[in-house]
Amino acid sequence: MIVSVNEALRRVGEPFPFAWEGKLEQQTYAGDPVRFVGTGKLIGTYVYDGKTFRVDAEAEASYETTCARCNKPMVQKLSFSFTEHFVRSVYKTPDDELYPYEGEKLDLQEAFFDNLFLEMPMTTVCSETCKGLCPICGADLNRGQCDCQKSKIDARFSALESLLNDHKEV
Numbered sequence: 225m226i227v228s229v230n231e232a233l234r235r236v237g238e239p240f241p242f243a244w245e246g247k248l249e250q251q252t253y254a255g256d257p258v259r260f261v262g263t264g265k266l267i268g269t270y271v272y273d274g275k276t277f278r279v280d281a282e283a284e285a286s287y288e289t290t291c292a293r294c295n296k297p298m299v300q301k302l303s304f305s306f307t308e309h310f311v312r313s314v315y316k317t318p319d320d321e322l323y324p325y326e327g328e329k330l331d332l333q334e335a336f337f338d339n340l341f342l343e344m345p346m347t348t349v350c351s352e353t354c355k356g357l358c359p360i361c362g363a364d365l366n367r368g369q370c371d372c373q374k375s376k377i378d379a380r381f382s383a384l385e386s387l388l389n390d391h392k393e394v
């Protein structure tokens with residue numbers, strides 16, 4: 225995700241377009257591996273203000289995950305956009321929010337993954353209508369109702385029935 229910015233360094237204030245597409249290496253997020261599927265995409269502009277670069281980007285990536293309800297493996301596609309600033313590494317201070325660059329190249333990878341993880345949802349579902357797994361027997365309820373639910377309803381009804389019967393007897 226390296227962009228050559230030699231032209232822009234000489235033409236302050238002028239925005240330049242860039243586009244990148246390629247394989248994304250496996251990352252670790254919150255202690256878990258994140259495996260990407262297909263290619264990641266990045267498109268946007270960069271502009272030099274005489275001191276820092278401003279990068280505006282639209283990005284896209286797909287990664288492997290599992291449905292939070294039914295546990296089925298699935299691919300989640302994420303589209304996100306970000307604006308980040310880059311400063312020559314010798315001017316970078318520990319508490320600024322700038323990304324460092326050297327020479328006449330910006331490496332957008334760190335900014336890409338930082339923003340991707342910000343956008344990553346805590347839970348993903350294979351479908352909004354996914355019924356998930358039965359909490360009792362673990363059956364996939366998308367494939368049909370198991371017997372647990374029925375017997376729970378039966379139990380509820382018989383409890384109600386005996387309540388009504390008790391009432392009658394009083």
Ligand SMILES: [Zn+2]
Pocket residue numbers: 291292293294295296349350351354355356
């Ligand atoms: Zn599911």
Ligand SMILES: [Zn+2]
Pocket residue numbers: 358359360361362363370371372373
């Ligand atoms: Zn069940």
